[in-house]
Amino acid sequence: SAVISQKPSRDICQRGTSLTIQCQVDSQVTMMFWYRQQPGQSLTLIATANQGSEATYESGFVIDKFPISRPNLTFSTLTVSNMSPEDSSIYLCSGTGDLASSQYFGPGTRLLVL
């Protein structure tokens, strides 16, 4: 199974600022994803992080607000830009290998925007 770590684990930010979250996988994975979990809610997919190319965003999420990078098969970053209190959530990255692989999640980054 893949072990996924995220940094920072939590942060408190002022509105209007940006935060970059890092995701590191201990082995090469084919696919990496970013999810958002609002307080007390389920997980919603933000985007697929594509290695060496632009991320693929889900409906309701845009690159200007959530720029994503994935320079190699084990690392990705998500930036939450121009933050507002509504961005207060848990941000989670996940990874999976080939078609027969399971999907694992990181511990999440807990973001509070004041």
Added chain:
Amino acid sequence: GENVEQHPSTLSVQEGDSAVIKCTYSDSASNYFPWYKQELGKGPQLIIDIRSNVGEKKDQRIAVTLNKTAKHFSLHITETQPEDSAVYFCAAGLGGTSYGKLTFGQGTILTVHP
């Protein structure tokens, strides 16, 4: 797109009893069905998953059943223990160009009373 419904939203059992959580999905093309356990302050932990070519899978006290015709799948936990208390999420994933993308159910808060 895919829609996943999960029931019940809360479940309270006595230690040693069994717990069953049910999910239905809408897209017959979904072929990957993982279950995650999320404890307070942690990321989702994969506890068991099943693919559409299998009807049932078991791992010690945990089992998952899948009915492709009815488009529903269930998590069964036997001999529950207080440490099983957590939020449980089901999810459904597609293959092909949407490979790896997961749609989550709303979650079930399981409480196991000693």
